[in-house]
Amino acid sequence: MLGYVRKNISEVEYHTWFAPVRPLGVQQGSLVLGVRNSFAQEWFRKHYLELLEDALRSMGAQSPQVSFQVLPAVQDAMILPQDPPPRSPSSSNGRSSPERGERGSIPQGVTDSRKALNPKYIFENFVVGPNNNLAHAAALAVAESPGKAYNPLFIYGDVGLGKTHLMHAVGHYMAERYPDKRIEYVSTESFTNDLINAIRDDKMTQFRNRYRSVDLLLVDDIQFLAGKERTQEEFFHTFNALYENHKQIILSSDRPPKDIQTLEGRLRSRFEWGLITDIQSPEFETRVAILKMNAEHHRMNIPQEVLELIARQVTSNIRELEGALMRVVAFASLNNVPFSRAVAAKALSNVFAPQEVKVEMADVLRAVAGHYNIPPDAIRGSGRVREVVVPRQMAMYLIRELTGHSLPEIGGFFGRDHSTVMHAVQKVTEQLGRDSELTEAAAFLKRRLQGLEGDDSSV
Numbered sequence: 001m002l003g004y005v006r007k008n009i010s011e012v013e014y015h016t017w018f019a020p021v022r023p024l025g026v027q028q029g030s031l032v033l034g035v036r037n038s039f040a041q042e043w044f045r046k047h048y049l050e051l052l053e054d055a056l057r058s059m060g061a062q063s064p065q066v067s068f069q070v071l072p073a074v075q076d077a078m079i080l081p082q083d084p085p086p087r088s089p090s091s092s093n094g095r096s097s098p099e100r101g102e103r104g105s106i107p108q109g110v111t112d113s114r115k116a117l118n119p120k121y122i123f124e125n126f127v128v129g130p131n132n133n134l135a136h137a138a139a140l141a142v143a144e145s146p147g148k149a150y151n152p153l154f155i156y157g158d159v160g161l162g163k164t165h166l167m168h169a170v171g172h173y174m175a176e177r178y179p180d181k182r183i184e185y186v187s188t189e190s191f192t193n194d195l196i197n198a199i200r201d202d203k204m205t206q207f208r209n210r211y212r213s214v215d216l217l218l219v220d221d222i223q224f225l226a227g228k229e230r231t232q233e234e235f236f237h238t239f240n241a242l243y244e245n246h247k248q249i250i251l252s253s254d255r256p257p258k259d260i261q262t263l264e265g266r267l268r269s270r271f272e273w274g275l276i277t278d279i280q281s282p283e284f285e286t287r288v289a290i291l292k293m294n295a296e297h298h299r300m301n302i303p304q305e306v307l308e309l310i311a312r313q314v315t316s317n318i319r320e321l322e323g324a325l326m327r328v329v330a331f332a333s334l335n336n337v338p339f340s341r342a343v344a345a346k347a348l349s350n351v352f353a354p355q356e357v358k359v360e361m362a363d364v365l366r367a368v369a370g371h372y373n374i375p376p377d378a379i380r381g382s383g384r385v386r387e388v389v390v391p392r393q394m395a396m397y398l399i400r401e402l403t404g405h406s407l408p409e410i411g412g413f414f415g416r417d418h419s420t421v422m423h424a425v426q427k428v429t430e431q432l433g434r435d436s437e438l439t440e441a442a443a444f445l446k447r448r449l450q451g452l453e454g455d456d457s458s459v
């Protein structure tokens with residue numbers, strides 16, 4: 001549709017109105033397009049409805065219908081990680097951030113995709129750990145001496161480990177220091193698509209102009225070149241043109257060049273000219289640090305133990321890690337409960353295999369105190385009235401059941417000896433099944449401490 005529209009209106013009009021439009025789906029036979037505000041909605045209805053219907057007709061629709069909806073404003077506070085920049089061919093080929101002919105240094109017919117860089121993906125937001133420190137150091141070196149340090153820089157690693165983030169960071173770094181430099185970020189898919197369009201529309205000169213006149217070329221997911229001969233051929237020439245002019249090239253891939261099947265030998269060897277570096281899955285500490293940074297970034301005070309629980313749950317993909325944090329935040333906020341390990345475990349239980357929450361003695365004490373509505377210190381104190389003795393025995397029993405602590409350790413926690421704990425555990429065990437109130441309390445507290453029950457207090 002966009003192709004049709006673009007041919008029928010001016011470039012400026014196209015970029016002003018159509019670049020921000022998002023397809024929302026089909027409702028009752030009508031294609032629903034998301035627009036930025038009610039003014040745009042009105043404008044589309046008045047000026048572009050017919051054009052859009054014609055576009056659909058040209059694609060074979062019998063009785064095309066198009067309607068417009070205002071896109072909801074993005075609320076920064078609730079949306080934690082920013083989405084990665086659009087990668088689909090229709091939205092990431094540079095059209096979303098065009099400045100054709102508007103900037104002195106950019107030749108006509110050439111896009112400046114600096115704005116396509118995700119603002120979140122900067123060096124300052126990149127947590128360095130043993131898993132990524134080499135890739136990080138290499139990216140920094142390249143950012144400081146583009147075209148000189150390592151060319152090309154080839155970063156590979158599994159999904160969601162920060163390859164795109166590092167590439168964009170170099171882009172931002174360069175854009176800040178050298179505002180006149182041209183930076184192009186493109187996914188291999190978009191590159192391929194642009195090439196296909198250029199061939200079809202007889203615009204190869206513009207295509208070559210665009211890619212061969214940049215100072216920094218960032219190409220994501222280069223493994224998708226596999227099997228695409230024409231794209232490889234064109235990319236080969238782009239690569240050579242840039243390389244010979246000492247322009248920096250950074251490539252990312254999910255595997256090293258030698259493992260990309262059906263990649264032409266001459267391209268493979270070029271990819272190996274510079275530096276090949278990988279990113280591994282982050283260690284536990286790095287995962288916690290990433291979560292902490294994300295929480296702080298959004299001014300959310302999330303206890304360390306909650307971050308640790310999330311970091312234990314998601315071990316390999318950082319995008320998923322950030323998603324898990326977002327789920328926990330949304331869950332706590334929707335249910336209006338404070339962040340706790342139990343809340344986090346509950347929030348994540350639908351997505352990930354339920355995880356054993358490691359229960360600490362202090363957790364049990366707090367939960368029991370909350371349930372019986374007495375201060376924790378009273379439970380650990382020396383009082384002998386029934387109101388504190390029952391909760392104390394319950395707490396000892398639950399600690400014995402849910403933690404790996406020994407009788408003397410539990411005794412130490414309560415300032416008593418191990419025989420007192422043994423007696424308490426026996427007492428509660430005997431009462432279970434006989435005393436319904438105590439049985440229910442034990443079952444409820446157990447579930448809550450293991451994160452299987454809603455958290456209405458301060459577990």
Ligand SMILES: Nc1ncnc2c1ncn2[C@@H]1O[C@H](COP(=O)(O)OP(=O)(O)OP(=O)(O)O)[C@@H](O)[C@H]1O
Pocket residue numbers: 081082084120121125126127128132157158159160161162163164165166254290318319322
């Ligand atoms: N070291 C890190 N510190 C902070 N955030 C990170 C780090 N690594 C990755 N992230 C975040 O994880 C998310 C996924 O990263 P990114 O998109 O760069 O992964 P990728 O390796 O390019 O994945 P794909 O293979 O899907 O393209 C992003 O939100 C990014 O900011």
